[in-house]
Amino acid sequence: DQQVKQNSPSLSVQEGRISILNCDYTNSMFDYFLWYKKYPAEGPTFLISISSIKDKNEDGRFTVFLNKSAKHLSLHIVPSQPGDSAVYFCAATPSGNTPLVFGKGTRLSVIA
Amino acid sequence: DAGITQSPRHKVTETGTPVTLRCHQTENHRYMYWYRQDPGHGLRLIHYSYGVKDTDKGEVSDGYSVSRSKTEDFLLTLESATSSQTSVYFCAIRPPPERGHNEQFFGPGTRLTVL
Numbered sequence: 001d002q003q004v005k006q007n008s009p010s011l012s013v014q015e016g017r018i019s020i021l022n023c024d025y026t027n028s029m030f031d032y033f034l035w036y037k038k039y040p041a042e043g044p045t046f047l048i049s050i051s052s053i054k055d056k057n058e059d060g061r062f063t064v065f066l067n068k069s070a071k072h073l074s075l076h077i078v079p080s081q082p083g084d085s086a087v088y089f090c091a092a093t094p095s096g097n098t099p100l101v102f103g104k105g106t107r108l109s110v111i112a
Numbered sequence: 113d114a115g116i117t118q119s120p121r122h123k124v125t126e127t128g129t130p131v132t133l134r135c136h137q138t139e140n141h142r143y144m145y146w147y148r149q150d151p152g153h154g155l156r157l158i159h160y161s162y163g164v165k166d167t168d169k170g171e172v173s174d175g176y177s178v179s180r181s182k183t184e185d186f187l188l189t190l191e192s193a194t195s196s197q198t199s200v201y202f203c204a205i206r207p208p209p210e211r212g213h214n215e216q217f218f219g220p221g222t223r224l225t226v227l
Contacts, residue, residue: 042220
């Protein structure tokens with residue numbers, strides 16, 4: 001049973017436009033959410049996170065939105081750049097000592 | 113960048129042979145993790161460790177064992193490799209959760225092929 005779901009395996013966006021990656025979760029105990037970015041032949045790199053006490057966190061071109069009532073979060077990338085082309089993983093945890101639970105990932109392609 | 117390395121980076125082995133992958137960190141963090149990444153499955157947790165000699169199973173632990181005799185090293189062993197264990201394996205470390213950190217930092221990965 002998938003606790004973290006990324007329902008779009010892939011997304012294609014034109015350079016300069018907004019990329020929106022979505023993630024849904026089922027475990028109401030999750031209270032910390034993260035996004036990771038992964039290039040081929042490299043390990044995932046941490047991108048941005050959000051605590052359940054917030055509904056938005058922004059870092060440069062990246063913004064994560066959290067809707068706790070819908071158990072949904074999204075990552076917005078504005079403006080999208082070709083270097084953003086990668087696989088993006090959503091992850092969640094109840095915090096404390098519990099390991100992260102990852103979604104299956106969404107492959108983003110930014111077309112010049 | 114977090115000081116985390118994995119060895120070997122690539123390995124080809126035959127079914128039935130034992131294989132050990134090594135993860136080494138220079139950050140002195142208690143928490144270390146082993147994941148595998150497969151198409152259509154994302155990142156799945158195999159085993160993790162919360163201190164020397166303290167380990168626990170993850171979602172896909174069958175066929176794998178781990179050992180942690182030193183803070184800096186976390187070993188993943190496939191006692192008898194099978195073709196279904198062909199995958200890319202990632203190690204991750206995590207700063208102390210009590211400091212409010214929930215991020216994990218990943219190594220570069222080991223690509224394992226079992227023929």
